[in-house]
Amino acid sequence: MKDVDMLKNHYQDMVKAHSPRNHVVRNSFRAFWVGGTFCAIGEWFNHFYLYHGLNTTQSTSATTISMILIASVLTALNLYDKIGNYAGAGSIVPITGFANSMVSAAMEYKKEGFIYGMGSKMFTISGPVIVFGTIGSIIVGIIYYIL
Amino acid sequence: MDFMWIDILSYVKAFVVGGLFCVAGQILIDRTKLTTGRIMVLFLLIGIFLTAIGVYKPIVEFAGAGATVPIIGFGYALANGVIKEVGKEGLYGIMTGGLKATAGGIAAAICFGYIAALFSNPKSKG
Amino acid sequence: MGHIGKQTIKFDKSPIITHTYSSVGPKEGKGPMKEHFHHIYEDELMGQKSWEKGEAQMIKHTITSLLTAADKKAKEIDYILGGDLQNQINATHLGVKDFNRPFFGLYAACSTMGEAMGLGAILVGTGLANCVIAGSTSHYATAERQFRFPLEYGGQRTMTQQWTVTGSGYVLIEPTGTGPKIESITTGKIVDFNIKDASNMGAAMAPAAVDTIIAHLRDTNQKPSDYDAIITGDLGHCGLSLALELAQHSEIDLTPNMHDCGAMMFDSETQGTHSGASGCGCSASLFSSYWYKELKAKNLKKILLVPTGALMSQSSAQQGENILGIAHAVSISSI
Numbered sequence: 001m002k003d004v005d006m007l008k009n010h011y012q013d014m015v016k017a018h019s020p021r022n023h024v025v026r027n028s029f030r031a032f033w034v035g036g037t038f039c040a041i042g043e044w045f046n047h048f049y050l051y052h053g054l055n056t057t058q059s060t061s062a063t064t065i066s067m068i069l070i071a072s073v074l075t076a077l078n079l080y081d082k083i084g085n086y087a088g089a090g091s092i093v094p095i096t097g098f099a100n101s102m103v104s105a106a107m108e109y110k111k112e113g114f115i116y117g118m119g120s121k122m123f124t125i126s127g128p129v130i131v132f133g134t135i136g137s138i139i140v141g142i143i144y145y146i147l
Numbered sequence: 148m149d150f151m152w153i154d155i156l157s158y159v160k161a162f163v164v165g166g167l168f169c170v171a172g173q174i175l176i177d178r179t180k181l182t183t184g185r186i187m188v189l190f191l192l193i194g195i196f197l198t199a200i201g202v203y204k205p206i207v208e209f210a211g212a213g214a215t216v217p218i219i220g221f222g223y224a225l226a227n228g229v230i231k232e233v234g235k236e237g238l239y240g241i242m243t244g245g246l247k248a249t250a251g252g253i254a255a256a257i258c259f260g261y262i263a264a265l266f267s268n269p270k271s272k273g
Numbered sequence: 274m275g276h277i278g279k280q281t282i283k284f285d286k287s288p289i290i291t292h293t294y295s296s297v298g299p300k301e302g303k304g305p306m307k308e309h310f311h312h313i314y315e316d317e318l319m320g321q322k323s324w325e326k327g328e329a330q331m332i333k334h335t336i337t338s339l340l341t342a343a344d345k346k347a348k349e350i351d352y353i354l355g356g357d358l359q360n361q362i363n364a365t366h367l368g369v370k371d372f373n374r375p376f377f378g379l380y381a382a383c384s385t386m387g388e389a390m391g392l393g394a395i396l397v398g399t400g401l402a403n404c405v406i407a408g409s410t411s412h413y414a415t416a417e418r419q420f421r422f423p424l425e426y427g428g429q430r431t432m433t434q435q436w437t438v439t440g441s442g443y444v445l446i447e448p449t450g451t452g453p454k455i456e457s458i459t460t461g462k463i464v465d466f467n468i469k470d471a472s473n474m475g476a477a478m479a480p481a482a483v484d485t486i487i488a489h490l491r492d493t494n495q496k497p498s499d500y501d502a503i504i505t506g507d508l509g510h511c512g513l514s515l516a517l518e519l520a521q522h523s524e525i526d527l528t529p530n531m532h533d534c535g536a537m538m539f540d541s542e543t544q545g546t547h548s549g550a551s552g553c554g555c556s557a558s559l560f561s562s563y564w565y566k567e568l569k570a571k572n573l574k575k576i577l578l579v580p581t582g583a584l585m586s587q588s589s590a591q592q593g594e595n596i597l598g599i600a601h602a603v604s605i606s607s608i
Binding site: 022023024027028030031032033034035036037038039040041042043044045046047057060061062063064065067068069072073075076077078081087088089090092093094095096097098099101102103104106107108110118119122125126128129130132133134136137138140141142143144145 | 154157158161162163164165166167168169170171172173174175176177178183184186187188190191192195198199210211212213215216217218219220221222224225226228229230232233234237238240241242244245246248249251252253255256257259260261262263264265266267268269270272
Binding site: 003008019020023075078087088092097100103104105111 | 322323325418422423424425426427428429430431432433466467468473476480510511514515518519522545547548
């Protein structure tokens with residue numbers, strides 16, 4: 001190729017011009033209604049647990065657990081990835097996405113065994129959430145303790 | 148069951164606020180090179196931060212599950228838990244508060260995840 | 274026979290591709306090229322217990338069927354050359370194990386078909402071997418779990434992303450017989466155009482494809498119009514248009530006769546494959562089926578097959594290395 005260096009400098013712009021853009025409006029609409037629906041289902045659980053006598057903290061936690069159960073079942077039925085391909089962030093941002101990342105990894109690596117496959121690989125995507133969540137909460141705790 | 152219809156408005160609020168958090172995530176996916184794993188961590192840290200400075204609690208009170216179901220709400224639970232626990236237990240609470248408040252979710256994800264995977268296999272996407 | 278120009282070997286006595294065989298998975302078998310493949314699996318597990326075993330089974334089946342078609346026994350093969358996308362090209366090791374023949378394992382990412390055919394042609398063209406099998410393979414599920422996410426993970430595919438082909442193609446190269454001839458080969462260099470986006474492999478490979486095509490034309494003193502078709506491996510729709518523009522910058526117009534296997538394999542609209550197909554099974558299975566048949570029927574007199582590869586690993590991507598590109602050209606004539 002001629003003038004390789006010149007081409008190289010322009011290449012990032014060329015790539016940008018030739019790459020099809022993601023349909024951000026369409027995708028956002030899908031993410032909105034699917035993610036919103038997950039939250040509305042969560043709200044139903046919230047009401048359900050409050051109605052049955054749990055306090056606010058308990059019912060929030062119970063709602064989370066229920067949403068995780070739903071996501072686990074949907075993943076095990078090979079459905080969650082289809083929702084995800086349609087909804088994008090609508091299925092990543094809710095806590096169901098966190099559960100899906102664990103279940104899908106555990107399913108995928110089952111062939112590598114119950115201990116090193118499922119046991120360790122189930123954290124490949126979700127591990128950082130637990131790590132940063134724990135460290136973040138400790139930092140907040142230290143700040144509140146000092147203050 | 149009458150508990151379902153206690154407050155129609157609360158469902159609308161949860162739907163809209165939760166949906167908007169997802170739209171924010173979608174824009175990050177479509178317009179930046181951030182991968183989904185990074186977005187999960189980012190949203191979690193935002194949740195912890197907003198809770199620590201006291202901004203997120205009103206959102207939770209307003210939107211209910213619309214604020215607690217998104218992964219930001221997981222950050223809220225962690226930060227809220229540690230703040231409460233430090234108030235109650237002092238120094239000791241720094242280490243226990245966050246995970247104590249989210250123990251249910253983490254235990255459920257690990258337990259349901261492992262069991263679900265025992266009974267199911269990934270399917271070819273052809 | 275000799276080395277001409279900077280990167281090309283021209284054969285005095287051209288090795289002949291006497292037979293080919295292709296196997297693909299179910300999604301490929303529903304695409305626009307479905308009628309050309311020799312074998313279509315209904316299930317990506319290929320009746321095995323894991324994706325990896327399935328991929329090995331597909332390789333074994335492809336080579337076995339190739340031998341049957343050529344009416345040859347395994348012991349008549351001098352060398353097997355091949356590779357795949359798995360770590361340590363393990364699928365090919367498992368797949369060729371039972372043939373019990375000398376084996377060269379190759380890795381050039383998705384350009385492995387070009388490397389295998391080129392080296393096979395050298396072995397046969399120099400008289401060092403009489404019967405060489407060359408090919409490559411990829412599998413959607415093994416590639417996905419190794420390079421991306423678990424299959425059941427609810428992520429969204431971006432518009433520049435490509436779909437790894439489940440497919441295998443092997444060719445039989447002999448010094449005599451009937452079939453299209455390998456006239457010359459041009460070995461590609463590693464080309465780095467500072468691409469880091471792992472969901473836009475076409476952009477990483479397009480400069481390598483153009484670099485190799487231009488090197489080939491220069492070394493052999495030919496024009497693009499000397500070829501009925503110049504066929505890249507798996508640039509996809511996005512990479513193909515980038516390659517055409519890059520070529521234009523070098524004052525070479527490839528538009529009239531450039532094709533891309535990655536853009537041909539699927540129907541992006543109905544099959545949801547966005548920028549097209551990728552994987553070393555893409556060019557391997559389409560050359561072994563459609564393009565070979567076209568050559569054999571003399572609908573095409575001369576083609577330049579340019580399988581393209583994006584060189585990366587999970588570690589290299591996470592450590593912020595660029596995705597490198599490579600492409601190997603094989604010039605094949607039916608006259």
